[in-house]
Structures are given as C-alpha cells and as structure tokens.
Amino acid sequence: MxxxxxxxxxxxxxxxxxxxFQQAAGEECLLQR
Incomplete structure (x- = not known):
C-alpha cells in the first residue's frame, strides 16, 4: 500500500x-500576440 x-x-x-508549465506557456503565448 x-x-x-x-x-x-x-x-x-x-x-x-x-x-x-502549460499555464506558463499559455501566458507566454498571450504576451507574444
């Protein structure tokens, strides 16, 4: 057990x-736009 x-x-x-990591990557993508 x-x-x-x-x-x-x-x-x-x-x-x-x-x-x-996915949340940080998503925020980075939003910042790059």
Missing part, C-alpha cells in the same frame, strides 16, 4: 508540474 501511495503522489506531483 505504501508503494501505491508513493507512486500516486509522484504522478500527482508530475501532473501538477505539467499543469504549471
């Missing part, structure tokens, strides 16, 4: 980083 929780937390952290 500990392994599953660790894997889930890692996946959640990666998805959060990807979300922040």
């Amino acid at each position: 500990c392994d599953v929780t660790a894997i889930f937390s890692v996946l959640w952290g990666i998805s959060a980083l990807v979300g922040d």
Whole structure:
C-alpha cells in the first residue's frame, strides 16, 4: 500500500508540474500576440 501511495503522489506531483508549465506557456503565448 505504501508503494501505491508513493507512486500516486509522484504522478500527482508530475501532473501538477505539467499543469504549471502549460499555464506558463499559455501566458507566454498571450504576451507574444
């Protein structure tokens, strides 16, 4: 069970980083227009 929780937390952290990156990229695209 500990392994599953660790894997889930890692996946959640990666998805959060990807979300922040996509948001930053979107803001950059808006600034370039």
